[in-house]
Amino acid sequence: MVGLKPPEVPPTAAMKFVSAGMAGCIADLCTFPLDTAKVRLQIQGEVRTPRTTSSVKYRGVVGTLSTMVRTEGARSLYRGLAAGLQRQMSFASIRIGLYDLVKQLYTPKGAENTGMATRLLAGCTTGAVAVACAQPTDVVKVRFQACGALADSARRYSGTVDAYRTIAREEGVRGLWRGTMPNIARNAIINCGELVTYDLLKDALLRAQLMTDNVPCHFVAAFGAGFCATVVASPVDVVKTRYMNASPGQYRSALSCLLALLLQDGPAGLYKGFVPSFLRLGSWNVVMFVSYEQLQRALALARPALA
16 A cells, blocks of 8 residues: 555545645646746747747747756746745635535435536536636736746846736736636636546546555546646637737737637647646646645544644
């Protein structure tokens, strides 16, 4: 057996809420460079003039990471990390930590098993609520990740707090919620792709007695969840990233951003940065779910000692 065993008394909703936020931060610390590479690849070529081959700065995951280190320094890989951690403490806590609670609320009384529709509805609900609460942190994170090797005097923001203030002052409070609708769509899809897939895979592995409820089982289920989420969410993720990073007035709406992307790059543009997206989302899911399961079990086991 590997890792902590399931406690006799299951973790409370509060324990799951705290564990999810902590696990999200751990996963972000491990995978943030891949997320930054994904953002750079997604916004590459986001210009109105015809693009030339020489304008393509980043090529592939390794090429993007090495180019950033060479031209901007290693610290550029973690630009926007503070906003990313702020995002996870609110975002992951809600969408992951409250998933089981919402799923129970949607499950009819007396039902022996939770149906697929109930799981999907719970995933959509927690994903949408999480976006509504954490959207400003996501906007700031993307803005920092997208900026290139600019001189300090040319940077849009001097720090995370300054970014929140500047966006609110120059673009209005609505600027902090730029891209909320595509982000809700993205995270409803990702939440279903991640949580529902993880839930189903884990249940299937345990029911078939192929694995026990421990780290190897969590690893396999999380890897499958990461791949599924990347496939279904990549198109709306590209649109979300471009729309969040856009200058005021560049796009009238998320739909106009989508149309501009299709006109410029075609349908393939919807899967820009797919490899770093999968590397990031797959590894993020593995680290997050394994950490989440272990953290909530640790808190549940420590509860009698703290009482």
